Amino acid sequence: VMLGKVVESAPGFGPARLALARTLAGDGRVRQSAEQAALAQGTLGPLPAGAASVVAAEIAALTPMRAEESSLAYARLAKANPDRGSFALAQAQVLMRANRPEEALRLLTSPLWERQPLALRIRQRTARADAALALGYHDLARESAAEAIGLVGLHADGHARELGQAQLVLARARHQQYRLEAEPALYHRAIRTFEADGNLLGALTAAYFEAAAVKDPAEAERRLAPLLEVAGNNGDHASQLRALRSMSFVHAENGNHAAARRARLRALDIAAMAGDVATQQLLQLDMVDDDLAAGDLDAAGRRLAALRGNRLTMKYRLRMARKESTLLRLRGRYRDALAHLDARLSAEAHDATWQAAPIEAARLACMRTKTLSAMGDLAMARSQLQGCHDPGSSSIPIVAHLGEAEIELHVGDASAARGLLDDADRRLSQRRMDGTRIEMGTLLAMLRTRTGDYARAEALYRTLLPAARHQGRALPLAEIETGMAELAAVRRDWALAQRYAAQARARLPNGIWPLESRLQLVEIARRRAEGDVEGTRAQASALAQRAESLGDAVVRDQAVALMPAVVRPDIAAQQIDGVATTQAVDWLIAADARWMDAPLVAVQTRRPQ
Numbered sequence: 001v002m003l004g005k006v007v008e009s010a011p012g013f014g015p016a017r018l019a020l021a022r023t024l025a026g027d028g029r030v031r032q033s034a035e036q037a038a039l040a041q042g043t044l045g046p047l048p049a050g051a052a053s054v055v056a057a058e059i060a061a062l063t064p065m066r067a068e069e070s071s072l073a074y075a076r077l078a079k080a081n082p083d084r085g086s087f088a089l090a091q092a093q094v095l096m097r098a099n100r101p102e103e104a105l106r107l108l109t110s111p112l113w114e115r116q117p118l119a120l121r122i123r124q125r126t127a128r129a130d131a132a133l134a135l136g137y138h139d140l141a142r143e144s145a146a147e148a149i150g151l152v153g154l155h156a157d158g159h160a161r162e163l164g165q166a167q168l169v170l171a172r173a174r175h176q177q178y179r180l181e182a183e184p185a186l187y188h189r190a191i192r193t194f195e196a197d198g199n200l201l202g203a204l205t206a207a208y209f210e211a212a213a214v215k216d217p218a219e220a221e222r223r224l225a226p227l228l229e230v231a232g233n234n235g236d237h238a239s240q241l242r243a244l245r246s247m248s249f250v251h252a253e254n255g256n257h258a259a260a261r262r263a264r265l266r267a268l269d270i271a272a273m274a275g276d277v278a279t280q281q282l283l284q285l286d287m288v289d290d291d292l293a294a295g296d297l298d299a300a301g302r303r304l305a306a307l308r309g310n311r312l313t314m315k316y317r318l319r320m321a322r323k324e325s326t327l328l329r330l331r332g333r334y335r336d337a338l339a340h341l342d343a344r345l346s347a348e349a350h351d352a353t354w355q356a357a358p359i360e361a362a363r364l365a366c367m368r369t370k371t372l373s374a375m376g377d378l379a380m381a382r383s384q385l386q387g388c389h390d391p392g393s394s395s396i397p398i399v400a401h402l403g404e405a406e407i408e409l410h411v412g413d414a415s416a417a418r419g420l421l422d423d424a425d426r427r428l429s430q431r432r433m434d435g436t437r438i439e440m441g442t443l444l445a446m447l448r449t450r451t452g453d454y455a456r457a458e459a460l461y462r463t464l465l466p467a468a469r470h471q472g473r474a475l476p477l478a479e480i481e482t483g484m485a486e487l488a489a490v491r492r493d494w495a496l497a498q499r500y501a502a503q504a505r506a507r508l509p510n511g512i513w514p515l516e517s518r519l520q521l522v523e524i525a526r527r528r529a530e531g532d533v534e535g536t537r538a539q540a541s542a543l544a545q546r547a548e549s550l551g552d553a554v555v556r557d558q559a560v561a562l563m564p565a566v567v568r569p570d571i572a573a574q575q576i577d578g579v580a581t582t583q584a585v586d587w588l589i590a591a592d593a594r595w596m597d598a599p600l601v602a603v604q605t606r607r608p609q
Helices: 002-009 014-026 030-043 049-061 067-080 085-097 101-107 111-115 118-135 138-152 160-178 184-196 200-213 217-234 237-253 257-274 277-293 297-307 314-330 334-350 358-375 378-385 396-410 414-429 435-450 454-471 474-490 494-507 513-529 533-550 553-561 569-577
Strands: none
Touching: 002 014, 014 030, 014 049, 030 049, 030 217, 049 067, 049 085, 067 085, 085 101, 085 111, 085 118, 101 118, 111 118, 118 138, 118 160, 118 314, 138 160, 160 184, 160 200, 184 200, 200 217, 200 237, 217 237, 237 257, 237 277, 237 435, 257 277, 277 297, 277 314, 277 474, 297 314, 314 334, 314 358, 314 513, 334 358, 358 378, 358 396, 358 553, 378 396, 396 414, 396 435, 414 435, 435 454, 435 474, 454 474, 474 494, 474 513, 494 513, 513 533, 513 553, 533 553
């Protein structure tokens, strides 16, 4: 207000306009700030060279679309003035606005900061907390936010903005890391701090993230509307995009994928209008999950191909590698899926500035466990299980138990597998019925089937089916229908098995290898039960050879175990010699007492006891 009066009475006084632009930017009023910065630029000059470079860097920082120019200008100033932390801090803040938190965090962890004045250290700790949260380093985010709050102490009058931001980061980091219920007191503290400072956008942002944390879509949408309006009027596209992307995750976790997609498309429009390429890339990466869940592997591949070579942070490079590996696994290319993950990890290890956040490292280990298990390398799969662990996650322990149960089934210890599945079931039942629960529950039901626990498997599928239908995503529905086809095959209800198989295939016309191979095993079991020796041999042999070429040891062994040895004993014996896993097919054939006279290849599927 005071600066506004100054520039009104002295329109040509450049320093006041620049100070006003700086103050407006700090309040989230980006458009008004840019206008004042442009007016200041026309009234400031001529300036000495040193002052001119500082002013040019700041005016660029206050102007949307000039982040790269400003970052380079501040980098030059920081290099020329290594003891002036204000330049490094300004560069870090520009990088954060440009969605480049990894580079910002490097600047904000230098020993330089301990020699800086208190005010600068408060701003640095707050900025470091923001960058760490964006990258998933929750411990560092909480530590930096707590330090900022402590440094502010009783001097909140001069640092209310930083105090409110640190309080909000602390609340969000605690929730994201431990997946606890939202702690309203932490969010309310931030809201009160922003309100006392007259920072409407800050208060609206904190109120929205509180609703998002409790995953209440209706309340989150209600609080989102005024936030988007104020941020839009201010030209603060970064706040709009951060909130809309968060809202898309809230909808997705509640199973409303249409609403999640609408939020992402709205965010894409805003990012395109603002020229925010980095956020457009993140949103495209988010949408790969939609493609995969729809079973549209070609669309997912095109989207991922378009993102290759872009300047993503490590967090998103690792996330992209996981999505590419998932795509390869769904196509049955297990060796390529593992090689892709390993190549990404090697590249990250080469640049060891930062380690992967614990949750990202755990997800990678879980994915490697699953892939190695399918390839039959059980010893290596077990070693990866040690990393498939994150105490702050509610889902990783379930994934780890399911992965270990699958390994135990491969070595024939159904008893150990049942114990692990029981524990996973208890944990899973405590989760809300979201997409993650459907995904993990479907895997749990499949493994229940393979332990011979058919009744509990069917009960679980029937519990998951209405929620999967409500979400309407092709891949989860096809996975449940594939499981139901297997259970129908166990009961020798071949007509029902074929109906479920037809439904699953209709949802995924281009085929998904893990499901198609299971459906083929059901078909082979039907031929076998009906005494079709030649048909059984031909289909089982073709499936085994295809699985061998893809590196899927489990399916290869299952197909071989169903193959009549009298027809091609040489091929069957040769394939069995190289078997690394002997996952039982007893669950599929035990109920059939009318098997043809041709003997099966002997496969040990249980431990001697």
